Amino acid sequence: MSELKTEHPEGEFIVNLDGFPDHAAICFGDPGAEYFYYFFGTQSGDAEKAMDELGDQLKCAGAITTANVLFPDMEEDMSFADFFSLIGVEEYEYLGADTVAEGWIRFLYRDMEVMVSPTGDGPDGDWDVTGEELVKYNAAVSVMDPEIESANSDLADAVMFDETAA
Numbered sequence: 001m002s003e004l005k006t007e008h009p010e011g012e013f014i015v016n017l018d019g020f021p022d023h024a025a026i027c028f029g030d031p032g033a034e035y036f037y038y039f040f041g042t043q044s045g046d047a048e049k050a051m052d053e054l055g056d057q058l059k060c061a062g063a064i065t066t067a068n069v070l071f072p073d074m075e076e077d078m079s080f081a082d083f084f085s086l087i088g089v090e091e092y093e094y095l096g097a098d099t100v101a102e103g104w105i106r107f108l109y110r111d112m113e114v115m116v117s118p119t120g121d122g123p124d125g126d127w128d129v130t131g132e133e134l135v136k137y138n139a140a141v142s143v144m145d146p147e148i149e150s151a152n153s154d155l156a157d158a159v160m161f162d163e164t165a166a
Contacts, residue, residue: 017088035065038144040152045160053159058152062144067116068137080105080118080133094133105135 019165020062021159051058068074076154084107091119105116117140118133 008053033087034069035063038062038064038142038149040156042156042160044148044158049158050156050159057155059148059150062112062142064140064142066137067135067139067141070114070141070143074135074137077134078137079162083135091152109143111145112143114141114161116141122143 039058039061056064063070065082071083073086074083078086080092084090087109089107089109092105095101095106101115103117105118107114116135118135
């Protein structure tokens with residue numbers, strides 16, 4: 001995973017450059033931590049500038065972690081049916097090839113939007129989209145409040161793309 005790490009007054013600022021899915025995730029956290037605090041995502045722009053200038057205005061929008069950390073009762077890889085039964089979710093969307101998030105599943109959990117990459121990264125670092133309805137124990141997961149993420153993105157976009165200078 002390609003990352004940019006810089007020190008910041010609030011902790012270590014991490015930009016995962018190779019995306020989730022197809023954009024950089026702007027996070028704070030310690031390397032090797034079980035989760036990172038998520039603030040906003042972007043496909044371009046100066047994310048480091050936005051975090052430096054807006055660090056005191058942005059709210060934590062969620063976290064990026066793994067399935068077994070977010071759902072500690074998950075003890076092994078699980079079928080979609082067993083996974084959703086375990087967490088008490090009845091509706092989910094399996095994202096297809098017509099999206100940048102092909103192979104991910106999206107659902108609401110406790111009023112938060114959750115996205116899971118059920119099959120994880122392939123051996124070459126690319127998404128391993130098999131179509132198999134299996135959620136791996138250590139699958140990548142993002143959980144966020146869409147309203148906070150949207151507000152953060154609006155603030156960050158103004159700084160990253162210097163919209164006030166136009």
